[in-house]
Each structure stands twice: as C-alpha cells, then as structure tokens.
Amino acid sequence: MITASRADISPFYAMEVMKAANKREAEGKQVFHMEVGQPATSAPAPVMEAxxxxxxxxxxxxxEALGIPELREAIAGHYQNMYDLDLPADRIVVTTGSSAGFLLSFLSMFNAGDRVALAEPGYPAYRNIMKAVDLNAVGISCGPDTNFQPSPELLASFRDQLDGLLVASPSNPTGTMLTPTALKDLVDYCKSEKIAFISDExxxxxxxxxxxxxxxxxSSDAVIINSFSKYFSMTGWRLGWMVVPETLLKPIEKLTQSLYISAPAISQYAAVEAFNCEDELEGFIGNYARNRDLLLTEFPKLGLDKLAAADGAFYxxxxxxxxxxxxxxxxxxMLDVTGVAATPGIDFDPNLxxxxxxxxxxxxxxxxxxxVYALKSWL
Structure with a gap:
C-alpha cells in the first residue's frame, strides 16, 4: 500500500511517553505523570450536571456547523468579562478541540506551499498539521534572550516572504508570555508586512x-484559537473555539460541514455552564500555582537550574x-529508573x-x- 508523503509526520513524543508510562503502571510500578498537558481534575461540577x-x-x-447559538453567546460574554472586548457572537466558531481550529484556519487562510512562521520550541502539532496540508512551517529559533518568543526583528531576518505567523502566549512547552507591548509590536509588524496572524490562546x-x-x-483581523481543555479542565470533551474575521466565516463553515459536520453536541450543551464556574476554576489554578512553586524551588536544588520563565500554562x-x-x-x-514521566524537547524543537x-x-x-523525591537520588 502506498502512503502519501503528507502523512509522514513526526511522532507526538508526549503521547509515546504516556504510552510507555501507562505500560509501566499496568505492570504495577509507580509512575509520576509529568508528560502530558492534561489537568488532573475533571470538568467543573456544573458542566458535569449540564x-x-x-x-x-x-x-x-x-x-449547526458553527456551534449552538447559546454557546457562541456564552463565549462572546467571556470576551467581555475577561478582556473587556465587545465581540459579536457571529464571529465565533465552535470546533472539535483546538486541533480542528488549527486545521480549519490553515485550510481557509493559506494555499499549498505558503510559508507560516512559528516559534521553536513550540507545540509539535502545529508543524505536523501544516505538513499534512502542504504548508511550509518556518521555524524561528527562539531562546532565553527573547523569552522563547518571536519578535519583529526575528521575523525580519527571513528574506523570503512569510504568509503567516502563529504565536502562543502562554506557550507550550515553555510557559513564557509576550508582554502586551511585544504582542502589539508583532501584530503591527504582521499587518504592515501583510502576514496573516494566528494567536493560540x-x-x-x-x-x-x-x-x-x-x-x-x-487587531480584528487576527484569528484566535482557544479550547475548553486547559483552563476549563475539559480535555476529553474535545471542544474548542475560534474567533475569525467575517470574511472567513463562510469558508470555515463549509469546511466544517464537510470535515466534521459539527463539534460534539453533548460537549456543547455542557460547556455553556463552564463560564459560570469561576470559583472552582480558580481553585484549579491555585493547585497549579502550588505545584509550580514547588518545582521552581526544588528543581534548582537538583541541578535543573536553567529553566524558562514559567509565566503561564503548566509547564x-x-x-x-x-x-x-x-x-x-x-x-x-528517567522513567525506567525513577518512574518520572516527562517529554523530551525534541517534541517541540527539531534543532535544539x-x-x-x-x-x-x-x-x-x-x-x-x-x-521531586524520586529525582533526588537519581540526579
């Protein structure tokens, strides 16, 4: 059987590590799961009840392909409450997880062969989805000097025209963030250079x-991709959303109708309640903050003292x-000796x-x- 070259993508090493960790666990051995970005908590209680x-x-x-009206309205309300932005619900597209959002944005915004820039290190699915739809992922090597984030200066170093830029702040895997000024500078630079802007939020x-x-x-022209998986602790519900310019709504609606029909109905009905769970969600964040403080205190004592600024996310x-x-x-x-499951950096950066x-x-x-206790004796 002949397979298409677009399917020849790199493995998702985090999932490979999780598979090995689960095998070890099935053998009765202890595992400390630090390999995947999945909250240990379930969905908030009102979501479960809904x-x-x-x-x-x-x-x-x-x-409806773009999502049930009550969920789109609830998402629009979220932008008013969190960002003080007056966003029409008509510009919101409910998706089957953020992964579908990336696929829909790439298919609707770019042609085969277009060049889309992204930071390295960065989420591996970006590169893999781009390759699968015949886009050229242009890696921007970002290190501690730029807080592992792209900048207009780094973009300007590319001689060939870029068609798009995808940024994530906070980022996976580094957890670093762009300051408001740095984000505005990137948006403005892309607008001046006619580079489409996608923001993974x-x-x-x-x-x-x-x-x-x-x-x-x-910018009202930026395409925003978000998800219920992380902040709302709903990974398995496979639900996300996009905010898109009006010109992209019809193309994305037609793509959704043919690729997915719609996001899962049960997840959509339940997710309407996710925006009424602030106290429970703040409790989740408090747990992450406690974990973060522990690791930032203890890792340097183990010799792991060169750490990216963990401004956000949970990495x-x-x-x-x-x-x-x-x-x-x-x-x-590390997994074999200590039971600590973590993800190798090659998942996020093919060069470094x-x-x-x-x-x-x-x-x-x-x-x-x-x-931490398991790593002490090993490191």
Missing amino acids: AKKALDTRPIGYT IYHGLTYGQKAVSALSY IYADVSHLTDDSMKFCQE GHKFVRFSFAGSFEDMRGA
Whole structure:
C-alpha cells in the first residue's frame, strides 16, 4: 500500500511517553505523570450536571456547523468579562478541540506551499498539521534572550516572504508570555508586512502574575484559537473555539460541514455552564500555582537550574544539556529508573530539543512532590 508523503509526520513524543508510562503502571510500578498537558481534575461540577441534564432532555445529534447559538453567546460574554472586548457572537466558531481550529484556519487562510512562521520550541502539532496540508512551517529559533518568543526583528531576518505567523502566549512547552507591548509590536509588524496572524490562546486564564492579553485587543483581523481543555479542565470533551474575521466565516463553515459536520453536541450543551464556574476554576489554578512553586524551588536544588520563565500554562521547560545531549534517551532512562514521566524537547524543537525536557505540573501536588523525591537520588 502506498502512503502519501503528507502523512509522514513526526511522532507526538508526549503521547509515546504516556504510552510507555501507562505500560509501566499496568505492570504495577509507580509512575509520576509529568508528560502530558492534561489537568488532573475533571470538568467543573456544573458542566458535569449540564451534560447529565442534556442526556435526559435534549436530542444528542448534529448541531449547526458553527456551534449552538447559546454557546457562541456564552463565549462572546467571556470576551467581555475577561478582556473587556465587545465581540459579536457571529464571529465565533465552535470546533472539535483546538486541533480542528488549527486545521480549519490553515485550510481557509493559506494555499499549498505558503510559508507560516512559528516559534521553536513550540507545540509539535502545529508543524505536523501544516505538513499534512502542504504548508511550509518556518521555524524561528527562539531562546532565553527573547523569552522563547518571536519578535519583529526575528521575523525580519527571513528574506523570503512569510504568509503567516502563529504565536502562543502562554506557550507550550515553555510557559513564557509576550508582554502586551511585544504582542502589539508583532501584530503591527504582521499587518504592515501583510502576514496573516494566528494567536493560540489556549492557556489564557492560566497565568501566575501578569494577565494574558488577547490579540483581538490589537487587531480584528487576527484569528484566535482557544479550547475548553486547559483552563476549563475539559480535555476529553474535545471542544474548542475560534474567533475569525467575517470574511472567513463562510469558508470555515463549509469546511466544517464537510470535515466534521459539527463539534460534539453533548460537549456543547455542557460547556455553556463552564463560564459560570469561576470559583472552582480558580481553585484549579491555585493547585497549579502550588505545584509550580514547588518545582521552581526544588528543581534548582537538583541541578535543573536553567529553566524558562514559567509565566503561564503548566509547564517547566528545563535545559538539561549539562546532563545529556539526547533528551529522548534521558527521558526513557528517567522513567525506567525513577518512574518520572516527562517529554523530551525534541517534541517541540527539531534543532535544539535534544538539550531540553518539558515537565508538566498539571497533575496532583502529591505526584509533583513524589517526582521531586524520586529525582533526588537519581540526579
């Protein structure tokens, strides 16, 4: 059987590590899960209740391709409450997770062969989805000097025209953020150079100091992608959303109708209640902050002292080049010896990732404390 070259993408190493960790756990051995960015908590209680009620009272079938009206209205209200932005619900597209949002944005905004820039290190699915739809992912090497984030100066170093830029603030894997000024400078630069701007805002709400600013504050032409998975602790519900310019609504609606029909109905009905759970969600963030404080205090004592600024999200991105030049082998040995499951940097950066490891602190405090104790004797 002949397979298409677009399907020849890199593995998602975080999922490979999770598979190995689950195998170890099935053998009765202890595992400290720090490999995937998945909250240890379930969905907020009102979301669960809304799902149960929907099962009893609503038909669970297809919905409108762009999402049920009450959820789109609720998302619009979220932008008013969180960012003080007056956003028409008509510009919101409900998606099957953020992954569908990336696919829909790439298909609707670019032609095959277009060049879309993204930071390295960065979320690996960006590159993989781009390759699958015949786009050229242009990696921008970003280090500690730019807080692992792109800048207009870095973009200007590319001689060939860029067609798009995808940014994430807070970022996966580093947790670093763009300041409001830095984000505005990027948006303005892209506008002046006719570069389409996509902002991954999945980790908004999960910050530990300055609040995240939406790119919508600086441009109505920016495409925003968000999800219920992280801040709202709903990974398995496979639900996200986009905010798009009016010119993209019809193309995206037609693509959605053919690719997915609609996002899962039960998830949409339940998610309307997600915006009424602030107290419970703030409790989740308090748990992440406690985990973060523990790791930022204890990791340097273990020799892991070159860490990206964990401004948001729930990740510690550690430079381990003084310990290894093979982050995959390092993570395999760490899992085998200590039971600590973490993700090698090669997942996020094909060039320098062999020097880095990402630790997720989205799990329980007990797991974080146990991981620190397990690593002490090994490191």
